[in-house]
Amino acid sequence: MAESLGHKTVKSSVWSILDVLMRQGIGFVISVVLARLLTPSDYGTIGLIMIFISIANVFVDSGFGAALIRKVDRTNEDLNTAFFFNVFVGIIVYLILFVSAPYIASFFNNYELTDILRVLGLILIINSFNIVQNAIMIYSMRIKRLALLSAISQISTGLIAIYFAYQGLGVWTLVIQQLGAALLNAILLIVSTKWNPKFVLSRKSFDYLWGFGSRLLTATLIGTIFNQGYSFVIGKMLGKRDLGLFTRSEHFTQQPVNIVTNIINKSLVPSLAHCQDDLHRMQLNYKKIVEIISVIIFPLMFLLSTLSEPLFITLFGYKWIAAIPIFRILCIGYAFDIFSTLGLQLMQVMGRTDYTLKLEFIKKPIYALIIVISLFYGLKGLVIGKAIYCLVAAMINSSVIKSLLKYDYWRQMWDIVKYAFISIIILIPVYFVIHYIWNNNIFQILSVSVIFILLYILVLKLLKMPALALVCDVIRSFKK
Numbered sequence: 327m328a329e330s331l332g333h334k335t336v337k338s339s340v341w342s343i344l345d346v347l348m349r350q351g352i353g354f355v356i357s358v359v360l361a362r363l364l365t366p367s368d369y370g371t372i373g374l375i376m377i378f379i380s381i382a383n384v385f386v387d388s389g390f391g392a393a394l395i396r397k398v399d400r401t402n403e404d405l406n407t408a409f410f411f412n413v414f415v416g417i418i419v420y421l422i423l424f425v426s427a428p429y430i431a432s433f434f435n436n437y438e439l440t441d442i443l444r445v446l447g448l449i450l451i452i453n454s455f456n457i458v459q460n461a462i463m464i465y466s467m468r469i470k471r472l473a474l475l476s477a478i479s480q481i482s483t484g485l486i487a488i489y490f491a492y493q494g495l496g497v498w499t500l501v502i503q504q505l506g507a508a509l510l511n512a513i514l515l516i517v518s519t520k521w522n523p524k525f526v527l528s529r530k531s532f533d534y535l536w537g538f539g540s541r542l543l544t545a546t547l548i549g550t551i552f553n554q555g556y557s558f559v560i561g562k563m564l565g566k567r568d569l570g571l572f573t574r575s576e577h578f579t580q581q582p583v584n585i586v587t588n589i590i591n592k593s594l595v596p597s598l599a600h601c602q603d604d605l606h607r608m609q610l611n612y613k614k615i616v617e618i619i620s621v622i623i624f625p626l627m628f629l630l631s632t633l634s635e636p637l638f639i640t641l642f643g644y645k646w647i648a649a650i651p652i653f654r655i656l657c658i659g660y661a662f663d664i665f666s667t668l669g670l671q672l673m674q675v676m677g678r679t680d681y682t683l684k685l686e687f688i689k690k691p692i693y694a695l696i697i698v699i700s701l702f703y704g705l706k707g708l709v710i711g712k713a714i715y716c717l718v719a720a721m722i723n724s725s726v727i728k729s730l731l732k733y734d735y736w737r738q739m740w741d742i743v744k745y746a747f748i749s750i751i752i753l754i755p756v757y758f759v760i761h762y763i764w765n766n767n768i769f770q771i772l773s774v775s776v777i778f779i780l781l782y783i784l785v786l787k788l789l790k791m792p793a794l795a796l797v798c799d800v801i802r803s804f805k806k
Contacts (some may be wrong), residue, residue: 352477355582356484361574361642363491364499366649370566372500373573374434375443377554377561379450382423384547386416386454387610392674394461398536403528408535409458410527416454434475434561438497446501452508453613458523459515475514484509544676545682552693556712559697560705568705575652575709582626585661586619609731612672614796616738619668620745621793623661627783631657633755633774636767652709659713662720665742669723672730681726689719745793752781 361369390408394400424444431439463471487503495502561569630637632652638646674683693715700711721739728735753774760774786794 332803349576352480352484354482354578356488357469357577358481358641359488360491360503361646364496365717366567366570366574366646368497368500368570369499369574370421370570371436371439371442372504373557374436374439374561374566374591375446376573377557378423378426378430378443379446380554381550382419382447382450383453383545384543384550385419386412386450387457387543387546388412388415388536388541389546391457391461392542393535393538393634394458394672395464396677401528401531402524403526404531404535405462405521406523406526407528407531408461409523410525411532411535412454412457416451420447420450423450436566436689440498442501448503449505449508452505452512454642456512459512459519460776462521463515471518475511475518478514479507479511482510504520517544538677541680545686547654548683548686548690552619552690555693555697560708563701564705569647571646572705572709574646574655575649579627579630579653579656579660582630583623583664586623586664591739593619605731609733610673612727612731613733613741614743615668616665617793619664620742621786621791624746625749625753625778627657627661628746628753629775629778631655632753634736635659635772636770640767640771650746651706655706655709657715659716661746663716665720666716666723668718669727671699672727676730678730685722685726689715689722692718745791748785748789748791749782752785753778756781 335647351514388411390412392406394408424447425441427440427447430443431437452787483503486506487499490502491499557569557573560572631654634650634657638650638653642649670685671683696711696715697708700707703710720742724738725735727733727738756778757774764770764773783794
């Protein structure tokens, strides 16, 4: 039984990797083409809209999706209760957003926001119809199917968006892309799961879903409001062009982080749910995951930060050159941010969403203070503040992991930062030697990447770092 579960978990993890790489790879190519066709102001306009869409979407989910994934003995009553609650909330939230649209446009002194917000806001209703279906796919570990559905949605809507961008639709290109992707994905999920909702509501199911989800809802809402605070402040105080530079830089920074985060959500969370009663086993698994993530994320993010100038010029052109310092700083910050996400996911698995909420009340006043201080130093100051907060949040979350898993705080820190030190020590001299010899952007990107990766693996082998062996074990387990 244990071997079967372990094999299924490893196989699910590999398909998670393929799923996310496929979606992120396709999405990256499409976003590069669109960035060349559209302007920072176009992305800034959508950035303003997404402030309110993101906050509203928290209410639509209400933590019910996570509650269904975590529950081992879920029933049809649980699924139906969650479905109809999510749909009801989705409709209500959209109507509120529809009425509020003119006031939001007036506040930002950008009256085209009214129509855009009302159209793009339909994504809330669409999303409400597939929360349960998405949970079904995740807890049943049908990751291969999710990979296929995601690829179909990304390719179809991406090609349509590129066509409309060439036709000169500007910001409406991004509206069509996001709305179309949500609609197609919802349809494919409904057809694929073959789950048909029935109007069967259970008070017992709702009590469980709300009991787990409400604390997660509150914590997620606080986190989302504060996370969108940067976009709000930049959009209001600095303008939509600066917001466009920030949102695009953040988007490209988050892509490698999202690859790992999505893998955690789709394979780690449901698999850890099966051993939530075995604290020792969960502690060992969590420590392994920390090592594996550290050995991958730090060299990747530091490499992207170092190569930010030739990367942006080659991929996006000179009109996005002002985004380079933003991207460079955010890469460093988000390398640590993933460990905050990992800690929060563990708390959900262990049913300790009360910790999640308490941590938000600790972290967000710090976040607000950083925004207030960094605002005096313009866009660059705000970005540096964002990176600092990522590090602070990871440290705060790690203090709770210490009490939950008996995983020593300083041991956690060392398991994480040792790979950061190795990456820096190898990467800096490699980059400056190549940069001094060659000025060609493409050659710099390729040569620095290849030499750095080879040296990094060699050093890990010489030092006998545990993460390298863990990665090899996962590959061997999947082959078996």
